[in-house]
Amino acid sequence: MKNIQTYSLTNCNGMKVGLCNIGAGITSVIVPDRNGVMADVVLGYKNPADYMGDGPCAGKVPGRYANRIANGRFAIDGKEYQLVINTGDGKHHLHGGPDGFANQFWEGREIDGSVEFTYISKDGEAGYPGRLTAKARYTLTDSNEIILKLSATTDFPTVVNLTNHSYFNLKGEGNGNILDHKLKLFAHNYLPATAELITTGEIAPVQGTPMDFTEPKLIGKDINAKFDALVNGKGYDSCWVLDDYKQGGLHQAAVLTEETSGRQVELFTTQPGIQVYTGNWLSGCPTGKCGKSYGDYEGVALECQALPDSPNKPNFPSVVLRPNVEYRQTIIFKFSTF
Helix, strand or coil, rough: CCCCCEEECCCCCCCCCEEECCCCCCEEEEECCCCEEEECEEECECHHHHCCCCCCCCCCCCCCCEEEEEHEEEEECCCCCCCCCCCCCCCCCCCCCCCHHHHHHHHEEEEEEEEEEEEECCCCCHHHHCCEEEEEEEEEEECCEEEEEEEECHHHHHHHCCCCCEEEECCCCCCCCCCCCCCECCCCCCEEEECCCCCCCEEEEECCCCCCCCCECCCCCCCCCCHHHHHHCCCCEEEEEEECCCCCCEEEEEEEEEECEEEEEEEEEEECCEECCCCCCCCCCCCCCCCCCCCCCEECCCCCCCCCCCCHHCCEEEEEEECCCCCEEEEEEEEECC
């Protein structure tokens, strides 16, 4: 195994962010509560080696295409490509496959107060066309913002969709579930999906459904509703279409709050969608930093990304990247108290 490299960013407020070259991942985010008590608010593992090949994809950058591609197939310019299949039902492609970007050693370097990770994906890797150079650059500001800049270039037409897969628990990791967290999404529409969690192509209003987070709502309020998206996912595992999306423009995606600690994290992004996954299958993951394995619903992932299965949905924003064009996306996590 290659060497595991870890990095740390600290700001003037004492906020600390831990990073690792496995999957260009966030391993810790230590922030104060309303009384100034510090805690680590993202899930992660006691042994850094456990980040390799973990089911939850904790804190990492999945790719070449985050989320699902139906049957692992898509076409560019009339040429069809077959990707590896790795979903639990053995039918579809998820997060770039078992050897996707989240399970690779990225090359890390400290630069101008930031940490930048680079991964070069070979032509044909997991079935994707083109040699892709991907970068993930993390910056911590004195305003308690983690700014993640994602970029990529290719030598042949391909598809790309990168995000960050951190799980948040604003009470502190290992301190119970996130059903008592309040979530607001800046999204009046979501993407219905099949029982296998493949988007149908429909863009549906959230109004009148358990998918409505247009006003702050407890995550646990409707999580057990008899609603297809919740039954099929054993909780929330769906993508919302963000309001006011404009290619290249930064817009607010979500606000997550927790009452007892007074902690809050706001998300801003240039991406068109946000996948909300309430950790429905966390049980059995490696031992957490808290000294025990996490249970289901102990963290919520808020993944700003392209819309799932976009290569097969012509009505979704295109995810095709061509030579001489740079893929560039931004995700900002802004922490504060109330």
